[in-house]
Amino acid sequence: MTTQPSTQGIRPAGYVLDEAPLGRAAQAADDLAAVREQWGDLLAAIGRPPRAEWPPRECREWEQPPAAEDAPAVGRLPLVLREHPAPLNLTALDAAVETERELFELCDTVAAAVQRPVRRHLVGRRTPDATLMRWAPDAADFADPARWSYASPTDPGSRAYGLHWAAVWLEGRALGEESGDLFAAVRPLLADEIAATARRARARVERALGRDGQPTVLDRSCPYCRGPLTAHTRSGDPAAATVVCGTGGACSAPVLLNGRGRREWAGAELVGLFVALEAAAS
Ligand SMILES: [Zn+2]
Known part of the structure; x- marks a missing residue:
């Protein structure tokens, strides 16, 4: 997920022309990518006791091939995270639950601000007074995989795809990626919120994994x-x-x-x- 230099000159009408917003968007996308790339490690860490071991597990690959259970748990359902059978590292568990909640809520906020509502069509039998017609959601538009769908009491919506998808979706919005007319441009205040949340999430995940640069x-x-x-x-x-x-x-x-x-x-x-x-x- 990179920004093509050739597209950097294209800005929505009314956009304030300075370099800071582009830097902020790229940084937000970078932070979100770091969160999802380390998400499998964080979920794996929940099931292991924390210890000051050296070298860190991820640097010890010459010892033995990583076991299947160490494979990145990308796409694991939130439900599984909350019902982890044996959380041995509560710092990692807290970091995962908190990060997941923050990013899902940010997706809801961003979708409410920039995502076009599902199109509706008049369906039914045409009669002179149209009494047998009603508005129905467009099934294809509703099911557009680029769309963020909200959770309901009976359906987790896009949350079912896990944090990895949420982070990818937010990266797209931060970078202004287009998908037909589905998304409007993110306004500066909301871009600030995306950047701040992404930075906080990355710091939390890296702290929980001992990768925050602290000796x-x-x-x-x-x-x-x-x-x-x-x-x-x-x-x-x-x-x-x-x-x-x-x-x-x-x-x-x-x-x-x-x-x-x-x-x-x-x-x-x-x-x-x-x-x-x-x-x-x-
Ligand atoms: Zn020495």
Whole structure:
């Protein structure tokens, strides 16, 4: 879901011409994509006890192929989320429930503001006074898959497709993607709300997964010098994790010193650190 440079010059009539709204829309779409791409990890995390393990599970793929239960749970129904048989990580569960609720409610709000109501046709027998005619919803328009459908007491509507679909739908509205005459342009105030909600949702999901860039002091010490080890992650990119030994140049670990004079493991070097940690533990 990218913005084509060639379409960036096309703006709805009355649009305020400055660069900020386009940056905001792209950022909102980026945040929403980060939420849905990590949603399967978050749902999987609910069923596992939280622990300060190193390396994080997603960086340990060299150990064994991921089990089927670790496959991304994209499209899992909200009902399943609420009735999770054994939530072991309540932080992850809270983050998932809260994020899902916020995005579904935002979809309702955005749809109410920009989505054309279902078309209606006069149906029935034409009589001189039209008494046998009535308005009926257009079935094809009602069932348009691009449409956000609201929940009712008997039907979850688009919520049945889960958070992933809701996020994709919101990305489309944030970026002003067209679908015939189904959607009007999002007004600036609502665009602000989409951007703020998306940013908050991403921060909550990444915090629950320990990917919010906050350094974590590991519960294992350096296998080369017994110094403290600190893991650093980068927001949205678990593969960009590094581990730093607090000792400095006196540490004999076979990795280079970083810009602050500390031994630092990154990328494939983390495999070596993991092997050394395992050897030290046995
Ligand atoms: Zn060390």
